[in-house]
Amino acid sequence: MSIIEKCDGLPLAVKVIGGLLRQRNTRQSDWKNVLNDSTWLVSQMPEDLNYAIYLSYQDLHHDLKSCFLHYALLPKSTIFSHDCIIAMWISEGFIHGNSQDFEVLGREYYDQLIARNLLEPVPRFVDQGVCNMHDVIRSFAQYLARDEAMIAHKSEAGLINYINPQNVFRISLKTKGSESNEHGWSSLQAHISLRTLILVGGIKINPDDSVIFSMFADSTYRRWKFRCIVRILVPTQTLECIDLSNCKSLVKLPGGVGRLHQLRYLSLFDSGINNIPKGLGGLTNLRILKGFPAHVEGDCCSLEELGSLNQLMVLHIHGHGLENVSSSSFAIKARLGEKVHLSFLYLECTSRRGGAQRLVKHEEQQETEKVLDELCRPPCLENLKIQGYLSQLLPRWMTSTAMASLGSLRNLAMEDLPYCAELPDGLFQLPSLELLQIESAPAIKRVGPEFLIPHHHELPGGSDFKN
Known part of the structure; x- marks a missing residue:
């Protein structure tokens, strides 16, 4: 008291x-x-x-x-x-x-x-x-970090032009609307000690602003984190963390991305990037990869480049990709079944939500099934999400006879499965399952009795699922 x-x-x-x-x-x-x-x-x-x-x-x-x-x-x-x-x-x-x-x-x-x-x-x-x-805790932490960090969110964003660049190791910048015109890449070029840059919102970039990266390469700069960049610039080879999530206007990565050998985290989630230059397989230090576009188009990397990424812990293969993979042999070469550290797998095909529903030919469904069949589940998988799957049958490693191999699975989410007609019978034989989420699966007309009888697993909201 x-x-x-x-x-x-x-x-x-x-x-x-x-x-x-x-x-x-x-x-x-x-x-x-x-x-x-x-x-x-x-x-x-x-x-x-x-x-x-x-x-x-x-x-x-x-x-x-x-x-x-x-x-x-x-x-x-x-x-x-x-x-x-x-x-x-x-x-x-x-x-x-x-x-x-x-x-x-x-x-x-x-x-x-x-x-x-x-x-x-x-x-x-x-x-x-x-x-x-x-908010009170945030204000306290920002007060203590005030000598080494510049935090400019919304109305304070213009202050970035007035801080002492020699003392700043970290900049967090969030802009909205017309504020993006108050400053740009050019205002960052004096920050030779910068270690982390967090950008949320728009920022003004002039044609010659790419020199900022070569300048950082020759300075004490080593690391980077940035979001919502409006066009691609050439990064340095010492980057360990790149997040381009939600960068809708960003459509291309530089050809030298495979030389970023220190990179541990790369997110292209919900960006405008639909292909990656060949060479991704050289990022053998990569632990987390989000938004990987799987389809092959011209001189771009395919699923097989995932084969050498044996340190992966989190992998998200994103939409507009899996159903466009031309051959299941690419999926075999991804060697997901050999990735002993991979605990989170997110497989996303083309979503049908919010757009015109197209009929999928039986041949297309079969090819998609073959691709996912060969994306064998990793041995220590704990989290699995499948979204936008356009075939009738789930991958064979999710069938009733194979469910025992998913003994480490704790969270399973299946979303936007328009043609899938049934669920595996062995779902509740999974000893570690804590969360099951099924959403937008209108072709499923019935579920097995294990959903209706009480046992030690509980579903959020009861035994119903959304159609």
Whole structure:
């Protein structure tokens, strides 16, 4: 009760201190140490910042402090998945240990911030994959990071032209509407110490602004994170994290993308890029690949280039691709069944939502089935999503007789399956299954009795699924 008094009755302060206390033993002496901590008496902080948050921050180890402050750079109300955030932490050098385990250690850091109530998971995302940060906590973190980071969101975006470029290691920039004309790439060229750049929204690019990348290549710059770039520029070979999600106007990657040998994270999700230059197979350090376009068109990489990417943990093969793969032999060469680290697989064919429904010929369905049949499930698969699948039968590795091989599967989502007529009978024989989501599957007329009788697995919202 004395600790609660210290929190001045503020619910957020109590919640954060509760997150700190849960890290301690329940001995009275440990709790008294928190009560008597000198941090409660710190006077140099602005009055609107909370001492309970400061106490929790001081209790973090050094690397976790850096991760916490970095999270506050992310623009509010913009979704960043946990694997993207962790990739940025890794590229900044906040995660130490064996480089093979960086993503695992990063997830542990992420979970610690949640356990301490410094991050709040968004309920609609599986596995706490997306979090929010309370405004008060965000203000506190941004205050502490003020000497090394420039945060310019919306109305403050024009301030980027007035900061001292020698002191800034990180810039987070979010623009909207006419604000994008207030500054551009040219205003970033003086920032020779820049390590992370987060861009959300439009930015002005002049024809000669590509020199920014060659300048960074010769400086202390090593890492990069950017979103919503309106046209492609040539990146440096030291990049570890590239996120081009939602870059609708971006239609092409540079031919040298295969030389980015340090790259661990690449997202082209929901961008305008429908093909990748050959050479992707050289990115053997890649852990996360989102938005990979599978179809072959001219001098572009195909599914077979995935074969050498044995470190993959997350793979998303995106729409306008799988049903256009000309031969299942490309899928065989992807060697998904040999990727022992791959735990998240997202297979997306062309979505029919929001557009004209086209009839799919039986031959097309058979070819799509053959392709997915050869995209054999990885041995340690935990998360599987299939979307926009235009065939009647699910891949053979999802049939009833093969379901036992999916023993590690925890989350299964199937969405927009217009022709699929039945579900595998063995779904509820999966020992680890926690979440099953089936949406927009109108051809399924009945489900098996295992959906109707009680057992230890529970479906969100009961046994119904949406048509």
